[in-house]
Amino acid sequence: xxxxxxxxxxxxxxxxxxxxxxxxxxxxxxxxxxxxxxxxxxxxxxxxxxxxxxxxxxxxxxxxxxxxxxxxxxxxxxxxxxxxxxxxxxxxxxxxxxxxxxxxxxxxxxxxxxxxxxxxxxxxxxxxxxxxxxxxxxxxxxxxxxxxxxxxxxxxxxxxxxxxxxxxxxxxxxxxxxxxxxxxxxxxxxxxxxxxxxxxxxxxxxxxxxxxxxxxxxxxxxxxxxxxxxxxxxxxxxxxxxxxxxxxxxxxxxxxxxxxxxxxxxxxxxxxxxxxxxxxxxxxxxxxxxxxxxxxxxxxxxxxxxxxxxxxxxxxxxxxxxxxxxxxxxxxxxxxxxxxxxxxxxxxxxxxxxxxxxxxxxxxxxxxxxxxxxxxxxxxxxxxxxx
Numbered sequence: 068x069x070x071x072x073x074x075x076x077x078x079x080x081x082x083x084x085x086x087x088x089x090x091x092x093x094x095x096x097x098x099x100x101x102x103x104x105x106x107x108x109x110x111x112x113x114x115x116x117x118x119x120x121x122x123x124x125x126x127x128x129x130x131x132x133x134x135x136x137x138x139x140x141x142x143x144x145x146x147x148x149x150x151x152x153x154x155x156x157x158x159x160x161x162x163x164x165x166x167x168x169x170x171x172x173x174x175x176x177x178x179x180x181x182x183x184x185x186x187x188x189x190x191x192x193x194x195x196x197x198x199x200x201x202x203x204x205x206x207x208x209x210x211x212x213x214x215x216x217x218x219x220x221x222x223x224x225x226x227x228x229x230x231x232x233x234x235x236x237x238x239x240x241x242x243x244x245x246x247x248x249x250x251x252x253x254x255x256x257x258x259x260x261x262x263x264x265x266x267x268x269x270x271x272x273x274x275x276x277x278x279x280x281x282x283x284x285x286x287x288x289x290x291x292x293x294x295x296x297x298x299x300x301x302x303x304x305x306x307x308x309x310x311x312x313x314x315x316x317x318x319x320x321x322x323x324x325x326x327x328x329x330x331x332x333x334x335x336x337x338x339x340x341x342x343x344x345x346x347x348x349x350x351x352x353x354x355x356x357x358x359x360x361x362x363x364x365x366x367x368x369x370x371x372x373x374x375x376x377x378x379x380x381x382x383x384x385x386x387x388x389x390x391x392x393x394x395x396x397x398x399x400x401x402x403x404x405x406x407x408x409x410x411x412x413x414x415x416x417x418x419x420x421x422x423x424x425x426x427x428x429x430x431x432x433x434x435x436x437x438x439x440x441x442x443x444x445x446x447x448x449x450x451x452x453x454x
Contacts, residue, residue: 110151110152110153111151112148112149112150112151113148113149113151113450114146114147114148114149114450115146115147115148115149115448115449115450116144116145116146116448116449116450117144117145117147117422117446117447117448117449118142118143118144118145118446118447118448119141119142119143119144119145119444119445119446119447120140120141120142120143120444120445120446121139121140121141121142121143121442121443121444121445122138122139122140122442122443122444123138123139123140123141123440123441123442123443123444124136124137124138124139124440124441124442125137125139125438125440126438126439126440127436127437127438127439128168128171128174128220129171129219129220130219130220130435130436130438135171137168137169137170137171138168138169138170139166139167139168139169139442140166140167140169141164141165141166141167141444142164142165143162143163143164143165144162144163144164145160145161145162145180146160146161146162147159147160148160154187154188155185155186155187155188155194156185156186157183157184157185158182158183158184158185159182159183160180160181160182160183161179161180161181161182162179162180162181163177163178163179163180164177164178164179164204165177166178166205174205174220176204176205176222178202178203178204178205179202179203179204180200180201180202180204181200181201181202182198182199182200182201183198183199183200184196184197184198184199184200185197185198191235192234192235192236193232193233193234193235194232194233194234195230195231195232195233196230196231196232196233197228197229197230197231198228198229198230199227199228199229200225200226200227200228201224201225201226201227202223202224202225203222203223203224203225204222204223204225205220205221205222205223206219206220206221206222206223206253206258206361219255219257219258219361221253221254221255221257221258221361222253222254223251223252223253223254223258223361224251224252224253225249225250225251226249226250227247227248227249227250228247228248228249229245229246229247229248230245230246230247231243231244231245231246231267232244239272239273239274240270240271240272240273241270241271242268242269242270242271243267243268243269244266244267244268244269245265245266245267245268246264246265246266246267247264247265247266248262248263248264248265249262249263249265249360250262251360251361253361258361258362259291259292259360259361259362259363260291260292260360261289261290261291261292261296261358261360261361261363262289262290263287263288263289263290263296263358264287264288264289265285265286265287265288266285266286266287267283267284267285267286268283268284268285269281269282269283269284270282275308276308277306277308278306278307278308279304279305279306280303280304280305280306281303281304281305281306282301282302282303282304283300283301283302283303283304283317283319284299284300284301284302285298285299285300286298286299286300287299287358289358291358291360291363291364292363294325294326294363295324295325295326296325296358296363296364296365297323297324297325298321298322298323298324298356298358298365298397299321299322300319300320300321300322300334300356301319301320302317302318302319302320302334302335303317303318303319304316304317305317311341311342312339312340312341313338313339313340313341314337314338314339314340315336315337315338315339316335316336316337316338317335317336317337318333318335319333319334319335320332320333320334321334321355321356323356323365323397323398325364325365325397325398327398330397330398330399332354332356332367332397333354334354334355334356335353335354336351336352336353336354336355337351337352337353338350338351338353339351343375343377344377345377345378345379346375346376346377346378346385347375347376347377348373348374348375349372349373349374349375349376350371350372350373350374351370351371351372352369352370352371352372353368353369353370354367354368354369354370355367355368356368356397359394364396364397364398364401365396365397365398366394366395366396366397366404367394367395367396367397368392368393368394369392369393369394370390370391370392370393371390371391371392372388372389372390373388373389373390374386374387374388374389375387375388379413382415382416383413383414383415384413384414384415385411385412385413386410386411386412386414387409387410387411387412388408388409388410388411389407389408389409389410390406390407390408391406391407392404392405392406392407393405393406402434402435403434404432404434405432405433405434406430406431406432406433407430407431408428408429408430408431409428409429409430410426410427410428410429411426411427411428412424412425412426412427413425413426414446420449420450421447421448421449422446422447422448422449422450423445423446423447423448424445424446424447424448425443425444425445425446426443426444426446427441427442427443427444428440428441428442428443429441
């Protein structure tokens with residue numbers, strides 16, 4: 068069961084389609100798995116307070132076969148505190164939001180997000196990190212991995228934790244390992260709870276001035292109502308030097324097992340970005356496998372994205388983005404979820420420390436039923452001075 072709701076924050080422009088707390092995609096997550104050692108020569112703390120208000124419209128709130136539209140208002144406040152020390156950092160986040168439906172008042176909710184994470188440089192070549200988070204939110208109020216279907220409306224509770232370590236093997240080679248756990252429950256039997264243990268390992272080697280190759284392996288062991296959801300992926304990446312442009316290519320395979328005969332699926336990604344005019348144009352395609360909490364399946368996600376981030380007149384920054392996605396059960400049978408989205412956002416950073424922004428978005432789904440969403444929001448943030 069899926070539905071469409073507006074993007075909740077301007078930061079969601081690059082990740083428009085998501086499943087509630089989906090585990091990072093196996094075979095498609097092509098990033099360094101742990102933070103690199105920080106160059107922190109002085110102690111300081113940074114505080115960031117962001118307030119957002121949004122008015123949205125949803126054509127199919129309950130995701131029924133017939134229209135069930137309503138207007139949605141949301142007010143959100145988020146506080147982030149970052150403490151930086153010579154050998155590491157600690158970050159704390161706390162956010163809360165009030166969500167109000169004009170007609171379907173039973174869905175009104177208070178949501179919150181609490182988290183703590185940090186890293187520490189144990190030596191000149193070894194850095195470790197750990198993090199933990201707890202969230203209560205509406206299952207539709209999720210901005211995460213692009214391409215995964217949104218869920219039917221429900222109150223969702225999620226606990227997650229991760230830890231890992233990175234070691235610099237030489238001046239050009241680093242290795243890292245990471246372990247994570249996630250558990251999600253819902254207040255309706257229509258959505259399936261689930262949990263997952265994940266493990267990742269990566270080896271990355273730099274060559275030339277701006278080029279790199281990498282090897283990534285990922286293992287996921289999860290379950291949903293007694294159904295095993297396991298996957299193992301292996302991929303290789305290449306980041307060639309293309310002048311001023313940046314490119315990344317990944318090719319690999321993922322083996323999945325859901326209680327029936329195991330299958331092997333080709334996975335990978337291609338990303339390219341370059342300067343165009345006064346901004347950066349980026350395009351990408353990817354295929355990955357992720358567990359979809361609420362749906363209780365492993366999904367194969369094919370995603371295409373296009374973004375343009377540029378500086379407009381008088382110091383304003385504008386971002387426009389579009390995405391097409393298709394998610395199908397990795398086991399080979401079931402509904403294929405299709406979606407598309409377009410967003411535009413404007414932001415401006417003032418010398419006083421105030422950041423102002425506005426964004427608008429449109430999303431549509433065409434699978435079990437047709438649903439679309441429109442949203443517009445205003446955001447006001449303030450950064451307290453470092454100390």
